[in-house]
Amino acid sequence: MHIETKAIHAGRGVDPSTGAVTIPLHPSTTFERGADGPFPSSYEYIRDDNPTRHAFETAMAALEGGRAAVAFSSGMAAITAVFEAHPSRGNRIVVPDDMYFGIRSLIDETDIGRRFDFVPVDMRDMDALRAAVVAAPTGLVWIETPSNPLIRVVDIRAVCDLAHDAGALAVVDNTWATPLLQRPLEFGADAVMHSATKYIGGHSDLMAGVVVLPGASPLERPLRMIQRHKGSVAAPFDCWLALRGLQTLPIRMRAHCDGALKVAEALSKHPRVESVLYPGLPGDPGHTLARQQMAGYGGMLSFIIRGGAEAAMTVAGRLELIVRATSLGGTHSLIEHRASVEGPKSMAPAGLLRISVGLEHPQDIIDDLHQALSAVE
Ligand SMILES: Cc1ncc(COP(=O)(O)O)c(C=O)c1O
Known part of the structure; x- marks a missing residue:
């Protein structure tokens, strides 16, 4: 299916219990357990999973050409989760020198900056990037393109290849481009992150973040555990608004x-x-x-x-x-x-x-x- 069609249908269908064409909002925090023990719907508690959030995650995975997605309460919560989830091959994270300023604040003003060694580099300069990545074991290369606010374009495939050669993962903040304009998993990225607060929502009235993963990913379980146990999950209403926004995203x-x-x-x-x-x-x-x-x-x-x-x-x-x-x-x-x-x-x-x-x-x-x-x- 074309991406315009996926934007409307992926993760959603006519509601079997009512025939409703648009997806219902499920604000329920808890779901009934069967008399014999298991949960018949597979839903148990809102922090673990929720039908509206599940639909949003499924839709985002389809749009980015991924297999799974994990939704958070904001873009920053999604970014923090990726930093915390990346495999501990050294705590070094290479980031663009021009990037969303909130990440710099996260580094400067929270424990994230003390727990990880952040190395800023202009990723248009492949020699500088290579030097930064090989100088010490690097776990993660964070890519943002186009960048904020200098609107620089970075070669996603080249940066991913370079990161992989050095044994690092490469994750792309695709907030500005959206899957309509670029799909980083196709260029080899290990994950794609979005602030759904922006184009995905599209109407300046929701806050959410999401990380999309390709096939089997070392990030999936840690991200799910951070989502579930640290608790910065996307709210059902925000997911519902994001699903509505997705329909007109193309x-x-x-x-x-x-x-x-x-x-x-x-x-x-x-x-x-x-x-x-x-x-x-x-x-x-x-x-x-x-x-x-x-x-x-x-x-x-x-x-x-x-x-x-x-x-x-x-x-x-x-x-x-x-x-x-x-x-x-x-x-x-x-x-x-x-x-x-x-x-x-x-x-x-x-x-x-x-x-x-x-x-x-x-x-x-x-x-x-x-x-x-x-x-x-
Ligand atoms: C590129 C980019 N990434 C991440 C974020 C953070 O997203 P949120 O405000 O949803 O936490 C923003 C917010 O402006 C952004 O522009």
Whole structure:
């Protein structure tokens, strides 16, 4: 089946007890045990498993071309679980130097940073990556592409091969691309992680995370045990919303990509814009690789305004349609001055604004940016 069809049907079917076409929400925390002992439905307690969560996990596994999926209460819970679950071949984890800032906060401000040795590297530089991976036994290589907020594209297959040659696992954060634009398991990744809070949910109204695994995986049992016993599981209602979001993910991603390309092209022609970071632009350093690896260039872009932080804040402050807010992947276009959000350790240039291009008409987004940019002309 095509991915558009899987997005609607995988893990779901007409409810046999009522004939309901859309999947019912099962908020029940507990399930009846048979008089003879076993649980006839196989469900027992919500933390172990739940029909709505099970359907979401099954659907995600189908979309990513995996065999199993494990859903968590947030993207960060999923990331933490992967770090904790990776086989203990040394506690060294190689991460991208440009990555979702929440991981840096997780490292700096929780015991995760003390328990593991995190090594940041620019994964576009294969020599630097090889040096980092072989310098000491490495258990895990964490990949994020396109990256946040510099929108860099990393060669998933090459990084996975390099990690495997060194005996490490390779896991991809596929939140920004979604399985519609790239399926990292096809390039050899050992797992794919999503913040379902973003494009999968798609409407800025749920929080969940998920890890998808290919065939037999050394990560599966530890991830299941972390999910079950540490307890950061996805709630049934969030899974139900995510399943609803999945149904329109293919058409939403097409519209996000189309809108982002038009916005990127318009911004790249503006005299106050120094550069636009978007792999859909032919001059972007990630363009050729993105064309090979992705089925679209994504809905996220960053641009750097001449005049640094002050000019960037002035432009963001003048916007009338695009909302100044964090997060991404919803219907509303959102803009963020990443340097001030991330603080002194940010890789984001002072003049950088990141946009999550929503589903409004692209021309309205462009008009809003033009009127705001006129404040600094
Ligand atoms: C690429 C990426 N990964 C992970 C996360 C964390 O997800 P959550 O906010 O659902 O914990 C985010 C959140 O912005 C993200 O952008």
